[in-house]
Amino acid sequence: MSETQPVLILNGPNLNMLGVREPALYGRETLVDIEKRCEAHAKTHGLTVDFRQSNLEGELVTWIQQARGTASGIIINAGAYTHTSVAILDALKLIDAPIVEVHLSHIFRREAFRHHSYVSLVAHGMISGFGAHGYVLALDAVASLLQTPKTGS
Numbered sequence: 708m709s710e711t712q713p714v715l716i717l718n719g720p721n722l723n724m725l726g727v728r729e730p731a732l733y734g735r736e737t738l739v740d741i742e743k744r745c746e747a748h749a750k751t752h753g754l755t756v757d758f759r760q761s762n763l764e765g766e767l768v769t770w771i772q773q774a775r776g777t778a779s780g781i782i783i784n785a786g787a788y789t790h791t792s793v794a795i796l797d798a799l800k801l802i803d804a805p806i807v808e809v810h811l812s813h814i815f816r817r818e819a820f821r822h823h824s825y826v827s828l829v830a831h832g833m834i835s836g837f838g839a840h841g842y843v844l845a846l847d848a849v850a851s852l853l854q855t856p857k858t859g860s
């Protein structure tokens with residue numbers, strides 16, 4: 708994997724509705740706003756992004772499979788699939804590149820069913836509760852992981 712390959716940023720179900728979806732929880736920024744932010748911030752690290760959203764679990768699984776060897780890292784907000792999808796977990800297990808999990812809301816301050824994440828079992832770390840800024844922090848994390856030698860801590 709190489710830093711010239713894009714960071715795949717995956718967004719799961721209902722995140723296409725950001726801006727109108729429960730703004731008190733998720734903010735007023737749209738997914739397009741977040742994509743623009745990510746593109747601009749990635750540039751500061753010399754990275755590019757491939758930013759996608761799907762409401763379909765299988766489509767997300769296929770995109771993760773295709774990221775093998777073609778993405779320098781994966782940032783994933785799997786939405787509700789975070790808490791339910793063994794299929795997404797299994798796909799992420801195929802990935803050698805850094806994986807960073809993002810949630811706009813602070814999932815541990817919400818309903819108990821949101822406290823478990825399948826994605827966390829394979830992610831290097833999770834950023835939760837910082838709204839859209841979480842994606843920027845996730846890019847910082849990927850950039851830092853890409854600089855860390857694999858044998859290092």
Ligand code: DQA
Binds near residue numbers: 720
């Ligand atoms: C979310 C949190 C999930 O529990 C929820 O189902 C979402 C969004 C977040 O970004 O805070 O769709 O992933």
